[in-house]
Amino acid sequence: MSKDWLNALQSQFGNDRVMTETKDTHSYSFDASFGSFVPEAVIQVYTKEEIVKILKVANEYAVPVYPRGQGTSLSGGPLPVKGGIVIDMAQWDNDLKVYPEDLIVVASPGVKTSAINEAAGKYGLMYPPDPSSSHVSTIGGNLAENSGGPRGLKYGVTKDYVIGLEVVTPEGEIIRTGGKTIKNVTGYDLTKLIVGSEGTLGIITEAVLKIIPKPQFSKTMMAVFDSVVTSGEAISKVLTSGLLPAKIELMDQASIEAVENFKPIGLPVNAEAILLIEVDGHEETVNEEVNQIHGILNELGATDVVIPETKEEEQHLWMARKLVSPAITRVKPTKVSEDATVPRSQIPQMIEKLNAIKEKYHVNLVVFGHAGDGNLHPNIICDKRDKEEMIRVEKAVAEIFEAAVSLGGTLSGEHGIGTMKAPFMEMELGKAGLDMMKRIKKAWDPNDILNPGKIFTSDQNNELVLSHG
Amino acid sequence: MDKELKQLQEKINYDKTFDCVQCGYCLPACPTYETMKKETHSPRGRINLVKEYAEGKISVEDLKEPIDKCLGCNACTVVCPTNVQYGKILEGAKHVIEEKRTKSKKEEWVENLIFDKVFPSRKWMKRIGNVSWLYQKSGLQSLAQKIKMTSIAPLHLDQFEKVLPDLPSPTKRKSRPKVIKAEGETRMRVGFFTGCIMDSVFFEINKKTIELLIKAGCDVVIPETQTCCGALHAHSGKVESSRQLAKQNMIAFEEEHVDVIVNNAGGCGARLVEYEELFTDEQWKEKAKSFVEKTRDVSQILYEALDQIEFTRPINDIVTYQTSCHMINVQKVTKEPFELLQSIPGIEYRQFKGYDRCCGSAGIYNMLNYDDAMDILDKKMTHVKVSRAHTIVTTNPGCLLQMKLGIQREGLQGKMRAVHLVELLHEAEPVSKERQVTAISNNA
Numbered sequence: 001m002s003k004d005w006l007n008a009l010q011s012q013f014g015n016d017r018v019m020t021e022t023k024d025t026h027s028y029s030f031d032a033s034f035g036s037f038v039p040e041a042v043i044q045v046y047t048k049e050e051i052v053k054i055l056k057v058a059n060e061y062a063v064p065v066y067p068r069g070q071g072t073s074l075s076g077g078p079l080p081v082k083g084g085i086v087i088d089m090a091q092w093d094n095d096l097k098v099y100p101e102d103l104i105v106v107a108s109p110g111v112k113t114s115a116i117n118e119a120a121g122k123y124g125l126m127y128p129p130d131p132s133s134s135h136v137s138t139i140g141g142n143l144a145e146n147s148g149g150p151r152g153l154k155y156g157v158t159k160d161y162v163i164g165l166e167v168v169t170p171e172g173e174i175i176r177t178g179g180k181t182i183k184n185v186t187g188y189d190l191t192k193l194i195v196g197s198e199g200t201l202g203i204i205t206e207a208v209l210k211i212i213p214k215p216q217f218s219k220t221m222m223a224v225f226d227s228v229v230t231s232g233e234a235i236s237k238v239l240t241s242g243l244l245p246a247k248i249e250l251m252d253q254a255s256i257e258a259v260e261n262f263k264p265i266g267l268p269v270n271a272e273a274i275l276l277i278e279v280d281g282h283e284e285t286v287n288e289e290v291n292q293i294h295g296i297l298n299e300l301g302a303t304d305v306v307i308p309e310t311k312e313e314e315q316h317l318w319m320a321r322k323l324v325s326p327a328i329t330r331v332k333p334t335k336v337s338e339d340a341t342v343p344r345s346q347i348p349q350m351i352e353k354l355n356a357i358k359e360k361y362h363v364n365l366v367v368f369g370h371a372g373d374g375n376l377h378p379n380i381i382c383d384k385r386d387k388e389e390m391i392r393v394e395k396a397v398a399e400i401f402e403a404a405v406s407l408g409g410t411l412s413g414e415h416g417i418g419t420m421k422a423p424f425m426e427m428e429l430g431k432a433g434l435d436m437m438k439r440i441k442k443a444w445d446p447n448d449i450l451n452p453g454k455i456f457t458s459d460q461n462n463e464l465v466l467s468h469g
Numbered sequence: 470m471d472k473e474l475k476q477l478q479e480k481i482n483y484d485k486t487f488d489c490v491q492c493g494y495c496l497p498a499c500p501t502y503e504t505m506k507k508e509t510h511s512p513r514g515r516i517n518l519v520k521e522y523a524e525g526k527i528s529v530e531d532l533k534e535p536i537d538k539c540l541g542c543n544a545c546t547v548v549c550p551t552n553v554q555y556g557k558i559l560e561g562a563k564h565v566i567e568e569k570r571t572k573s574k575k576e577e578w579v580e581n582l583i584f585d586k587v588f589p590s591r592k593w594m595k596r597i598g599n600v601s602w603l604y605q606k607s608g609l610q611s612l613a614q615k616i617k618m619t620s621i622a623p624l625h626l627d628q629f630e631k632v633l634p635d636l637p638s639p640t641k642r643k644s645r646p647k648v649i650k651a652e653g654e655t656r657m658r659v660g661f662f663t664g665c666i667m668d669s670v671f672f673e674i675n676k677k678t679i680e681l682l683i684k685a686g687c688d689v690v691i692p693e694t695q696t697c698c699g700a701l702h703a704h705s706g707k708v709e710s711s712r713q714l715a716k717q718n719m720i721a722f723e724e725e726h727v728d729v730i731v732n733n734a735g736g737c738g739a740r741l742v743e744y745e746e747l748f749t750d751e752q753w754k755e756k757a758k759s760f761v762e763k764t765r766d767v768s769q770i771l772y773e774a775l776d777q778i779e780f781t782r783p784i785n786d787i788v789t790y791q792t793s794c795h796m797i798n799v800q801k802v803t804k805e806p807f808e809l810l811q812s813i814p815g816i817e818y819r820q821f822k823g824y825d826r827c828c829g830s831a832g833i834y835n836m837l838n839y840d841d842a843m844d845i846l847d848k849k850m851t852h853v854k855v856s857r858a859h860t861i862v863t864t865n866p867g868c869l870l871q872m873k874l875g876i877q878r879e880g881l882q883g884k885m886r887a888v889h890l891v892e893l894l895h896e897a898e899p900v901s902k903e904r905q906v907t908a909i910s911n912n913a
Contacts, residue, residue: 022531023518023527023532026521026527027517032493044506070493072492091506133492135494135497136492136493136494325550326550333488385487
């Protein structure tokens with residue numbers, strides 16, 4: 001195979017910066033999802049001009065390019081499924097400027113998500129999107145995948161905070177979308193198109209993000225239920241009563257039990273479900289809202305409602321939620337983490353369907369997550385070395401997708417389509433809907449060099465495969 | 470599957486690599502990912518390479534450098550949400566690399582000297598203690614020339630030599646009794662694990678450790694047949710020598726019937742608490758279990774005795790603390806040194822950013838990977854300087870030497886100092902309260 005493109009890159013970057021040794025290429029072959037694909041070269045970038053250079057070479061020689069943040073993707077976003085070049089953006093992490101008068105932040109793509117919120121915090125402001133990996137993940141990755149998080153319930157997700165972008169197109173041109181103003185209707189909203197496009201349309205080199213005043217006060221409560229379905233009804237009732245908590249997180253019995261076995265915190269192990277609710281805002285309003293929610297929860301048959309008195313006790317409860325992930329993998333090592341999302345009124349029905357799927361395929365299915373916004377996280381705990389089990393898991397996952405779509409929901413709330421969910425796109429979007437997306441891709445990236453093999457099916461991913469080997 | 474591959478998988482703890490879900494939560498915790506800036510040098514990156522090697526996808530040469538460059542600080546295991554046994558995977562990989570490696574004459578000579586002659590031998594350690602460590606007058610220099618190592622520079626011993634303390638005279642060392650009685654009433658009988666470097670280069674700190682222990686009501690016993698803890702051997706893939714050293718130590722302390730086995734070196738302590746995992750046969754496993762249950766860091770004993778001692782000399786100084794990775798991440802001893810420091814009157818404690826990250830010393834890592842270790846150290850020193858502390862407290866000889874080196878590299882000699890926790894506690898002139906009370910009542 002001719003490697004003229006490699007020579008071209010090496011002559012522009014120098015041999016040292018174009019990593020091609022086995023130990024390096026193999027170290028950029030994975031993310032936090034499934035599968036491992038070895039790229040031919042890895043380059044770490046620090047400026048937009050460097051990205052322009054790489055894309056011009058790649059476009060000329062039609063070589064696939066895979067932009068990558070810190071590789072925390074749960075959907076295969078940065079996996080180099082067709083070889084080629086991985087661009088590591090994570091080291092370009094030093095440009096971060098807060099403009100408190102304009103209530104905006106300007107960041108380079110490698111800046112960590114949590115660093116943005118910390119920088120805003122110095123001015124009494126906050127950047128709300130809070131994916132649980134925010135201390136690891138980069139803003140570039142969050143923008144590409146349009147990440148969410150628990151606070152999405154009240155504050156929305158990444159796309160709700162992006163007002164302007166600088167992007168390098170697949171042909172190596174630098175463009176700007178949006179700007180620094182909240183209102184902007186000049187032409188098509190390319191900003192929103194790029195956010196969540198999973199790196200298939202362009203490479204983001206700078207983002208202008210909106211920040212908001214930090215709430216002064218917050219309070220946490222825990223509600224215990226003897227039925228998951230009732231807990232789902234409680235969520236719907238709270239949200240239709242003129243109340244908007246910052247977070248409503250659900251833990252089902254399997255996750256409660258797993259946490260208690262892992263690190264006894266004193267959770268009610270006999271409960272079918274617990275809800276963790278956080279309300280934020282002004283102190284008086286928060287207290288009043290907590291009272292109202294308390295009333296609703298009792299009315300709907302919560303067997304117990306706990307309102308911690310100290311911040312330590314609150315942290316203890318949130319710690320329990322954080323421990324779900326490590327605790328459930330104690331049983332078996334592989335965690336298939338889904339994020340199918342349904343309209344909020346459909347939460348109880350979705351939970352019933354998930355229970356049925358669990359029974360039907362005898363899979364170890366645990367449900368927890370950001371229930372308040374309909375973004376449940378059904379996780380299947382399995383062992384990827386067990387082929388027979390993994391086939392059952394594949395079937396169960398496919399049926400979870402179908403269940404969500406049939407209830408008017410979506411395949412993915414916040415993890416992205418990537419490689420794994422691509423085969424199910426048509427089910428949700430229909431033929432024409434999917435075709436419009438393909439046309440957009442073709443217009444932006446005629447040579448299909450940017451993150452090929454994602455969102456749309458190709459030879460590598462025309463069906464869901466989770467089994468190992 | 471190929472039989473050889475299967476054996477390899479067992480040795481390398483291949484099964485444990487499946488616990489890693491590659492979430493990346495280890496990245497911010499890893500000092501080498503921070504300074505080397507590549508997944509190749511991140512914990513999940515290394516686990517992936519070990520796994521691929523065990524599957525026959527990459528060669529041992531591909532694996533070697535990333536494994537060699539790991540500090541083994543275990544910071545990743547603390548933040549890991551799925552409890553991956555990284556330490557086990559790393560040791561498995563080192564063991565296999567060590568077996569496969571064809572060594573050059575020079576490497577063999579250095580290793581033989583370090584692992585077979587120096588660290589297990591008390592005689593050698595004494596000799597090292599009596600002269601400058603591993604270098605100047607031990608004949609190493611001339612030996613090095615004889616075998617055509619043109620200089621000792623690859624190990625950068627000259628750099629370390631500059632920061633070594635004044636060494637005690639041989640008479641002073643010989644005069645140490647084997648059993649030292651507690652001041653006042655005996656609360657417990659402790660066996661003192663002296664450590665190799667601690668008992669040579671830092672002999673004075675060991676002396677002060679004993680003095681503190683007797684004030685805390687301990688009878689201190691120093692078993693003569695104790696030897697090196699075996700940490701450096703285990704971290705270099707020399708499993709069998711590590712096991713032999715463990716056996717010798719277990720016997721040495723068992724014979725003395727002590728209540729507690731105390732050490733003052735975070736790295737050695739971490740090895741001692743892992744002895745049980747070295748054995749599969751019941752008898753030795755049982756012995757190891759009892760040994761591990763008795764093992765404590767000196768700070769744990771002194772912390773428990775805080776109500777029995779009083780510091781009589783205030784230390785008006787700004788102090789910061791560089792933790793020992795093996796002490797906090799493996800032994801899980803975290804709060805005691807803080808509490809002890811803050812109990813000293815006069816002290817202003819200031820924590821620096823990244824105080825709980827590896828300093829780059831990591832056993833003999835700073836000798837084998839000098840430049841990488843200095844990158845890590847220099848980064849640390851920028852944070853130390855921000856704290857404006859005058860004294861850096863450590864709890865392990867490797868860290869102590871490394872921080873001394875850091876001060877020298879910054880040109881801060883005379884303005885900043887690095888000490889062992891024991892030295893600072895000793896400087897505050899603790900007295901046994903009980904003894905004080907007795908003295909007062911005698912006067913009356």
